[in-house]
Amino acid sequence: MKLRIKFEKADPVKYISHLDMMRTFERAFRRAKLPLAYSEGFTPHPKLTFSPALSVGVTSSGEYMDAEFYEDIPAQEVLSRLNSCLPKGLKVLQACNSDGKYNISQVNAALYTVTITGNFIKEDIVKAVQELLNQAEITVEKVSKKGIKKVNIAPMIHSIEVLGNNADEILLRMKIAIGQEGCASPDMIVKALGKPLSKELKIKHIHRKELYFIKEGNAMPPL
Amino acid sequence: MEINRWLEENLLKVSKPTRYTGNEYNSIHKQVEKIKVHIALAFPDIYEVGMSHLGIKILYHMLNEQEDVYAERVFAPWVDFEELMRKNKIPLFSLESRTPLKQFDFLGFTLQYEMSYTNIINMLELSGIPIFAKDRSDGHPIVIAGGPCAYNPEPLADIIDFFVIGEAEEAIFDIIDTYRNFKKEGMDRKKFLEQVACIPGVYVPSLYDVSYNDDGTIYKIIPKKCGIPHRVQKQVIRNLDEAYYPTKFIVPYLNIVHDRAMLEIFRGCTRGCRFCQAGMIYRPVREKSVGRLTKLAKNIIEQTGYGEISLASLSTSDYSSLKELTEILTDEFRSCNVGLSLPSLRIDAFSIQLARKVQEIKKSGLTFAPEAGTQRLRDVINKGVTEKDLMSSARDAFLCGWNSVKLYFMIGLPTETDEDIEGIAKLAMGVVDVYRSVKGSARGLRVAVSTSTFVPKPFTPFQWESQISLSEIERRQKLLKTLLKSKNISYSWHDGRLSFLEAVFSRGDRKLGKVLMLAHGKGCKFDGWNDIFSFEKWLSAFKDAGISPEFYANRERKTDEIFPWEIIDAGIDREYLLKEREKSKKGITTPDCRFNRCHACGIMRLKGGGFCEAQNKI
Incomplete structure (x- = not known):
């Protein structure tokens, strides 16, 4: 039986590498005594x-894994057994048959x-975003x-929105390409935004909300 | 809090930020305001090394069982992190509560390796704690140390307030009790040190006077005051089977050096290899029962989720119920994919059979340690392994499907000649031949030969011996390299310059404190790390101090010389060590006293007796 599990990686564990996190989950499954399936061999x-x-x-509040079990559960x-065995900051949110x-x-x-x-005002950013989205080529x-x-990341940007601001902070929401077939990163985009402003924008925090599989214009979340 | 914000802004600039973030599964968090005794368990190397050390894990969990005690961890920050700390004036802080070390009651260092001493000084400096004990006052933490290198505490005598000799499990609570009183009654630091000096196993170096002969050797070590013990006796746990052992081990995020559950099966070893300090200082042999170990193993896996459990001891094959234990554990863990690893196996058929059984779950490398290249030299060091043992074990291993073995040797052992070096090459070639006879060709075989250089250690029969000179070390390494010609054999060796410094500090006296400070001043740290170690800086530190390192490393001692470490009573008689030394010169071996008669090493008399099972046999 295969389950797709959505999980969150919060502040206390944000410095853990991908590999270390995978190992952390493997151990959590064992502590939770879940019937996780293993490959054959040495x-x-x-x-x-x-x-x-x-x-x-x-x-992130939108990470996923597929887990295969050797018996139905x-x-x-x-979810409940895993959550009682995970370190602070890792939490499984949702699961269903994949x-x-x-x-x-x-x-x-x-x-x-x-x-x-x-050191900027919201209008600066709104304008910079508009200009960036109109560019056919953004070389980073x-x-x-x-x-x-040198890569052109223009085709990898799906959308950028400027959300609210409080005091000297601005929140951006961006949907961008990730994975093997080309990817952009929030850092690159923020850097590109700062260029026409000739100001350095400082990133305070990055949070991944959700993942999608986009096929023929349809964005499908994993669950 | 200041440190939290600083971390948030700087962690992405350094390699492996999780070395500094803590919060691992099973790490212990207490409210600092509510505790009475705050202890920082410090390991003078990076997280991945320190977290692999069993002693610090036992202490951490054992101390935290006490409600009013809070033991936290701290490791040496890697150079990139240290640079940022210094630039921003961030003091060294603990992993759990991120409290600056300066605010702790105790700072306890694990002394695992001589070449980590400069890191101790560096960590004190990063903490803003005076480096010399004499410069610390009531408001400063009490800096203590323990571990194998504490058996010769003298090079650190000016730095450490007191040492805990032997197994700290017992003495530590007496020390804490004394400290609680000290705090309650507002005693001064000096008085506290005088009081703890009377706890068995505690050595307060500032309470002793050392005088020297004209030739630089020690004339006398005497207590400055009446009531301070003349010798400090190592502490041992009487019943290891009933002793505390943790099960809720911290599970690191990082891939640490020994990233697995550790199950300690026994302490001590009576094989009697004459170069081996661990084999002498950890006596007597005390085993845990199969019943207790099975229960512990199950609990540890349940609480940690580790995918591998390793049996920890000085010599796995010597555990009397090893077959039974491994059978129970492999059966127990087969269903949840937990592998069992058996390090330090002896070279014999039984061990290979066992390793084979265990490998049903996970396959790892095989290591053999013949230590010396010829039978003559193996008799000198009392390593009871023959060429026949090695070849038949290798044959068994190859028949079982292994195709890579590691062979571990020492060079520079007392009486070694070029013939013994050639012997190493012959053994390695012999292993290749065995593989060829089993498989028809040498294709796919990997034999990794590695050598370290013999370092004479305190409390061993070789404590009087000299280390061969650095140029001689390098000549013998080169000779071996030219002799190992097969493309199936690779050769690696421990840096001879490091072995030379190890030899200096392992048998050094308190005059060396000056050298340590000077070396630290020149930037020496992480000396065990190839890419950071600077031998030139060390040499110039010795020069500046007016101290000859050769005096310590390359001088054969007279049999009546008083050694710096003889302030410690390790429970092993000097007469026994001398007798063993004489036998070694004649190539006479001494069989293991567990399967033979008692050789009167002295441990039987420790604390009035009752520790050693051997006494039942006379």
Whole structure:
């Protein structure tokens, strides 16, 4: 039996890497005595598949995993038993049978909220966002192990909204592409926004709200 | 709080931020305002190393069982984090409550390795705590230390307020009781130190005078005051089976060095390898029962969720009910995919059979430690392993499907010649031949030979011996490298310069405190880390201090020399060590007293007797 489980990665655990988080869940399943299925062979691995990695330092209320069990177990029980065995900051929110659902690794878009601070007024940002969305090409530099690469992230931005502001903070909501077929990151976008303003915008906090599989213009959340 | 906000702004700038965030599953959180004794358990290396140390885990959970005691952890910050701390004037803080170390009642260091001493000084400095004990006053934490290196506490005598010698499980509560009184009655620090000095196992170096002969050796170590013990006796737990052992171990997020559950099956070892300090200082042998261990293992896995459990001891094969225990544990854990690992297995058929059974769940590497290359030298060091043992074990292992083995040796052992080095190469080649005879060719085989350099240690039969010179260490390493020609064999060796410094500090006296301070001043830290270690800085520290490191490392001691560590009574008689040394010179071996007669090492008389099972056999 396969379950798709939605979970949150809150402030106390936001510095944990993707790999460390996977190990943390494997141990939590064992503490919870859940019948998690394992692969065969000399080094058996738990049959857990996670949604694309969240950057270190980013919180999320929309992370997912697919867990395979060797015997049937009610989703509600999985949630309550897991939650009693998880470290502070990790919490499973929802679970249901994942039969017939698209594979979690196919997720290709994410909705973020980004809190930025700096010496600016809201109108500046609204204007910068408008201009950015009108550009056909937004070139940013991506640093990887192979060196610096120039990429056009314009096609990877689905939407950017400027939400409320209080004092010197502004909240942005952005839906952007993630995954194998090209991805953007909130950092890149904020950097691009700051460029025409010739001001450095400081990111205070990034939060991932939800993931989607966008196919032919349809955005489908995993659950 | 200041530190919280600072962390929030800086953690993304450093490697592995979870070294500093705490909050791991099973970590313990108490309200600092409500506790009476606040203890920081400090490990002078990074999180991943310190969190792998069993002793600190036992102490952490045991101390926190007491409602009014709060034990927290602190590790040496890695260089990137330290740089930010210094730049922003952030003091070193504890992992749980993020309290600056300066505000603690006790700061307790684990002394696991001589080359972590500069990190102790660095951590004190980062905490804003005076480095020398004499400069600390009533408002400062009491800085204590324990662990294997505390058996020669002298190089740190000027820095540490007091040492706890032996197994701290018992002495620690007497110390805490004394401290509660000290706080209640408003005693001064000096008085408190005089009081704890009378607790068995506690050594307060400032209460002793050390005088020297003209040649630099020690003339006398005497207490400054009446009532202070002349020798400090190591503490041991009488009944290990009933002793406290935690089950709710902290589960780290980071992949630490030993990232698994640890089940301690016994303490002590009576094999009597003559170079081995652990084999002497942890005597007598005390086992836990299969019943208790099974229960503990089950609880530990339930509480931690670890996917691997490792049996911890000095020599796994020597546990008397090993077969029964491993059978029970493999059966117990098969269904939940928990692997069992058996480190420090002896080289024999029984061990291979056992390893094979265990590997049904998870497969890991095999390590053999013949220690020396020829039978002559193995007899000198009393390592009871023969070439036949090694070859037949290797054959068994290859037949069972292993295709990689590690072989561990020491170079520079007393009486070693080039013939013994050649012996190492011959053994390694022999293992390749065995593989070829089993599999038809050497394809796919990996033999990893590694050598460390012999460091003479206190309380061993070799405590009088000299270490070979640094140039000789390097010559022998090179010789071995040229001899290991097969492409199936890889060779790695421990940096000889580090072994040289280890030899200095393991048998050093309190004059070396000056060298440590000077080395720290030149930026020495994380000396055990290749990429940071600077031998040149160390040499210049010795030069500035006017102290010759060779005096400590390369000098053979006279049999009547008084050693700095003889202020400690490790329960092992000097006469026994001398006798063993004489036997080693003649190549005469001493069999394990558990399966033979008692050799009168002295441990039987510890605390009036009753600790050692051997006494029932005479």
